[in-house]
Amino acid sequence: MPFLKQSLAALFLTTSLASASIHSSAQKLYVPISNPDWTRDRQPFRIAGNLYYVGTFDLASYLITTPKGHILINTGITGSDTAIRKHIEALGFKVTDIKILLATHAHFDHVGAMAAMKRMSGAQLMIQEKDAPIMADGGNSDFDFGGKGPMFPPVKADRLLHNRDVVSLGDMQITVLHHPGHTKGACSFLFTVKDEKRSYRVLIANMPSILDETKLPSMPAYPEVGKDYAHTLDTMPKVQFDLFLASHAGQFDLDKKYKPGSGYHPEVFFDRKGYEAALEVLHKAYLKKAAK
Ligand SMILES: [Zn+2]
Numbered sequence: 001m002p003f004l005k006q007s008l009a010a011l012f013l014t015t016s017l018a019s020a021s022i023h024s025s026a027q028k029l030y031v032p033i034s035n036p037d038w039t040r041d042r043q044p045f046r047i048a049g050n051l052y053y054v055g056t057f058d059l060a061s062y063l064i065t066t067p068k069g070h071i072l073i074n075t076g077i078t079g080s081d082t083a084i085r086k087h088i089e090a091l092g093f094k095v096t097d098i099k100i101l102l103a104t105h106a107h108f109d110h111v112g113a114m115a116a117m118k119r120m121s122g123a124q125l126m127i128q129e130k131d132a133p134i135m136a137d138g139g140n141s142d143f144d145f146g147g148k149g150p151m152f153p154p155v156k157a158d159r160l161l162h163n164r165d166v167v168s169l170g171d172m173q174i175t176v177l178h179h180p181g182h183t184k185g186a187c188s189f190l191f192t193v194k195d196e197k198r199s200y201r202v203l204i205a206n207m208p209s210i211l212d213e214t215k216l217p218s219m220p221a222y223p224e225v226g227k228d229y230a231h232t233l234d235t236m237p238k239v240q241f242d243l244f245l246a247s248h249a250g251q252f253d254l255d256k257k258y259k260p261g262s263g264y265h266p267e268v269f270f271d272r273k274g275y276e277a278a279l280e281v282l283h284k285a286y287l288k289k290a291a292k
Contacts, residue, residue: 029078029138030148031108037250038077038109044087045258048200048243048266049193050172054087056080058249059109062204063088064193066170069099072123073189073204074247078112078152081120098123100169104206104247105186106131108139108151115153126167128178129160131185143184143221144213161187179236181208181229184222190241200266203241205275207251208232208282216290226290233283237276243269251278 040057047053047062055061059076061084070093075084085095098121103111106127114135118125127135134142135157138150145151161167163178177188189204208229210216217226243266246252252275257268 028149029108029153030145030151031077032145032151034077039080039083041083042249043260044091045260046091046264047245047269048202049195051193051202052091052093053254054084054091055249056083060204060245060247060249060254061087062245063091063093063098064172064174064191065093065097066172068170069097071100071102071167071169071172071174072098072117072121073102074104074110075101075113075117077109078116081113081116084113084117085120095120096122100167101125102167102174102187102189103127103131103135104188104204105183106134106139107142107183108145110247111135111155112152115155118155124158125155126159126161127157128176128185128187129162130180131183131187132157132160134183134185141221143219143225144211146221177235177239179206179208179232181225181232182206182210184228186232188236188239190239195266200243201241202243202245203239203275205236205239205244205246205251207246207248207278208236208286210282210285210289214289216286216292229286233279233286236279244271244275245269 037058038056042057044052044054050065052063054063056076061075062073064071088095101114101118101123136154138152138154140146140150161176165176167174172191174189174191177190179186179188186206188206192199192201214225219225244252
């Protein structure tokens with residue numbers, strides 16, 4: 001099943017965690033795993049209405065534009081700010097118009113370039129309250145990977161988010177859905193975009209994949225991890241939406257749905273079935289791990 005194969009790589013459920021380190025301008029960062037698809041380029045494109053894909057090949061970053069400025073969700077690994085900036089400009093927008101930065105969860109492969117994007121844009125960083133301490137110490141307090149030094153340049157949140165909070169800018173309202181487990185503050189985002197034909201309810205889902213390092217039902221640094229996964233796996237199938245997107249391109253099968261340069265096709269992202277099937281796979285993985 002290609003979906004599963006790609007997802008497994010995308011969710012980094014690999015058994016070998018080859019550690020490596022990369023150099024940022026300021027300090028040496030501890031990076032537990034890497035993947036060539038995290039830096040490989042992907043042509044930016046319009047997904048639906050005022051929503052655009054501006055990330056790398058597998059690490060999704062989303063730009064939501066409004067007349068009052070823009071919102072950027074996720075920034076990939078450290079150093080991805082160059083690619084994201086290039087993508088935003090190729091679409092005809094300005095990085096300095098970004099007013100709000102959001103993240104689906106505070107892992108180094110999604111928030112590595114957050115500090116750089118914040119510096120470049122002057123935007124406000126809004127993070128779920130339980131992931132904010134991890135953002136602020138570069139991932140060193142992460143319950144799975146922490147304790148080996150920062151994994152990404154630290155950045156302090158300007159606003160703490162909670163379940164069902166609404167982030168507003170211009171005519172956009174983004175509802176925060178707290179889906180903990182993968183990290184304590186993992187979130188999905190639900191909002192509506194429009195084009196000349198219709199409106200689309202969009203879910204940027206943080207899929208509840210379980211890392212090898214995570215032990216269920218409980219870990220010293222995250223006693224409620226099993227309970228949180230159970231809650232998230234129970235809650236996510238009830239979310240109603242039209243378009244399914246996620247933190248990794250592989251998690252929503254972007255390559256099967258959309259060919260680079262093929263124009264504007266929001267309809268290809270209608271995929272309730274794919275969403276439910278992916279959650280089902282993750283639910284089985286959770287049950288198997290919980291039973292050990
Ligand atoms: Zn992650």
